[in-house]
Amino acid sequence: MFYVKVLAIVGSPHRDWGCTYRLTRRMLEECESLGAETEIVLLQNYRVNYCRGCGRCLVEGECPQKDDVKLIQGKMMKADGIVMASPVYVFHVTGLMKNFIDRCLPMGHRPSLHGKYAAAISVYLGVGDVEAVARYMLMFLMAQGAYPVGTVTALARNIIDVSEEDLGKAANLGREMIQAIKERRTFDWEVAMAKSKEFQALRKLILEGKDFFKKDYEYWKEKGWL
Structure with a gap:
């Protein structure tokens, strides 16, 4: 029996009504249509403290802070596919997403996502390098061992509206994610x-x-x- 879990981590402060969410939701709907179970983590709804720079995660193996980061990381470890999604804010990912990535430092130093599949979604209003932002999130996952399936980028019409063409690209990425998992693609x-x-x-x-x-x-x- 084919069972797949795809997890999306969304770093938009708009939660479930903005362009980033719509693209992510469309990708996951396609995954669901192909038999996958999906889940969306909206970082805005979780408690993710700032990195203190104490270094204890490097010396002792894990962060001493008591918040929701370990919960989210646990979801990542249980998923087959992981999607990271963020709009472009001042030439980069949002503070929400960057803060979460900073807190994942131990995962980057001790790669733990081998055997998983990665994708990234980014959207902007025309200012900045949206492709670079998407690649940054994909590289974050790839550096930890995940197979890079691909990215989707979009130019939003406004903060709530994306084109049908871009939604179609997100659906295609969902199909590609499931296909990669089914074929057990490796690198x-x-x-x-x-x-x-x-x-x-x-x-x-x-x-x-x-x-x-x-x-x-x-x-x-x-x-x-x-």
Whole structure:
């Protein structure tokens, strides 16, 4: 029996009535039509504290803050496909989305999304690089091991209205997500990431700071990346 769970994390403060939500909802509707179970996390409805920069997640392995971040991360771990969606705010993702990504630092240092599938959605009103914002969210998931299915970007007519063409693109992304999961598409993550300057910089950081980055050092040594 084919069972798939697709989780969407939406960083728009408009919750469930803006363009970002509409595109995300259309993608998930297509996933549902193909037999998937879906869920949307509206970050505006969750308590996500700011990163304190204390570094305890790197030394001890997890963040000491008691909020909803671990709950959301748990949903990510249970999902087969993960979609991140944000409008463009001042050339980047929203503060809601960036704050959540910052709090996921341990997941980035110790990649934990291998075997999962990633997509990203971004929408803007014409100012900024919407493609770069979508790629940023996709790379966040890909860096943790998720297979990159693709992105959808859209030019909104206003803060609540997107075109039927863009909604169609979102539906297509939903079909592509389910197809990728069904086919169990893979890519050589270690080869893809080992060539990146980000991977090399992080490797150098962990090696030189192994007494501080204790959990990272143990994880990377076990994986053979050092």
